[in-house]
Amino acid sequence: MDPNKYAKNAKIDPNSKLSTIMSIVSFLLMMLGLIGLGIEFFKDGGLIKTLFGKLFESTVGMLMIPVIIFAGWLFNRWTSSPSKTEKSKAGDIPMYIMMAIGAYYLFRIIFTGGF
Secondary structure (H helix, E strand, C coil): CCCCCCHHHCCCCCCCHHHHHHHHHHHHHHHHHHHHHHHHHHCCCCHHHHHHHHHHCCHHHHHHHHHHHHHHHHHHHHHCCCCCCCCCHHHHHHHHHHHHHHHHHHHHHHHHCCC
């Protein structure tokens, strides 16, 4: 057993109060974005019903299904890191998109009183 096994962790400082607050704010924005999208997608006449209706109403829409799947695969490849030891900065893009959506729904809640 290596006696210096945890010596590399001696230099790790705890997070500051500001970084903790920013983490909580970003988490709350992401949660608000998820809740807002859930409400938009699953309400009566919501986005899912509308998009699936348009997608399946014509042959051109049906031909778009493989294109959508391919675009999702490309986005996944772009945001994934090439190895498990290194982290790609592009992997943070979905988090920032969800935070922006959460900020939009927060703005709507403040100025209109609802989603």
